[in-house]
Amino acid sequence: MEDDSYFEDEEFSPIKSLLGLLTFSTILPINVFTSIEYMTKLTWCWPFLHLFVGILAAICGYVSLEILHLNSFFTAAIVYAFLMILTGYNHLDGVMDMADGVMVHGEPEKKIRVMKDSSVGAGGMATLFIVASLTIAGIYNILDYHFIMGIVICEMTAKTSLLTTALLSNPLTPGIGSYFINETRPSNYIASTAIIAIIAYILGGLAGVCGVIGAMVSGIIIATIAKRNFVLANGDVLGMSNEVGRLLSLLFMTVALFFL
Structure with missing residues (x-):
């Protein structure tokens, strides 16, 4: 920098x-x-930027499936690894740090100290394993439905989950996360989410829209957990929301694909 x-x-x-x-x-x-x-x-534009990231991941999945002829499970693991590497493992520390803070007993101040501690506990490692494993399983599932556009949608809507949490949270200052939270306002959030829903519908029909809904549900859940445990939110909370948002977007799309 x-x-x-x-x-x-x-x-x-x-x-x-x-x-x-x-x-x-x-x-x-x-x-x-x-x-x-x-x-x-321009935090509200973040999902649009990750539309491009999702397209790159979908190309990776297509090459794995159609050119290298790998099976769906191996492809799902490769796509997840590709996304993590391309995004510089940007939010994985947030998953571990927030999980550690939630798992510890005590007042919000103590939980925040644990969340901000650089060491990682068993709760953080286990939560990361669960989120990563379920995300790979979710990608595997949508590939079984030949819905490769779901990769684009879940990466794009992961940021919608992050924005939802930011909108519903009060910032813990100082910290980079506070800037993202302060710049997420109802007007730009509604505009961003509406456009993302239109893009998701174009890419995946009603299943794509369900992916957006899943991400919004994720953002609400993470914001609620953060308020109950920390009162305030920081970058770690937003990072957790991003990763869980990708997962719940995949879950909602998978269920929708079965019934549609």
Whole structure:
């Protein structure tokens, strides 16, 4: 990251901010940096950026299935690994840290201290294993329905889950997560989610819309858990919401594909 003094006289640029957000959340060699204040002004656009990430993951899945002729389970594991590597394992620490904070007994202040601790406990490791395993199983399931667009939808809507949690949470300051939470407002959230639902419908019909609903449900659940345990939310809570959002999006799409 550039020195903070570099940003002192910077003017807001939507394109630069979007590219900065993509730089922040992936390992793609874009290397466009902007101040955290300007980057997070376009937090509501995050799902659209990960539409592109989801397309890359779907291409990875297509190559594995149709060109390399791997089975659906192996392909699902490869797609999940591809997503984790491409996003720089950005939210996995949030899964572990929030889980550790939730598992410990005590007042919110104690839980927050545990969540912010750099060490990882058994609860964090076990929760990461559960979320990762179920996500791979979810990808495997939609591939069994030949619904490869579900990969695009679940990655895109993972960020819808994150935005839902951000909208319903009060920020723990200081911290990067507080910028994302403060910039997620009802107006831009509604606009973002409505557009994402339209894209999901175009890509996957009613099953795609169910994926959006699953992500929103995930965001509500994580925000509720965070309020009960920590009162406030930080980047770890948003990270947990992202990963659980991908999982519940897959779950809702799988159920929808069976009944539709």
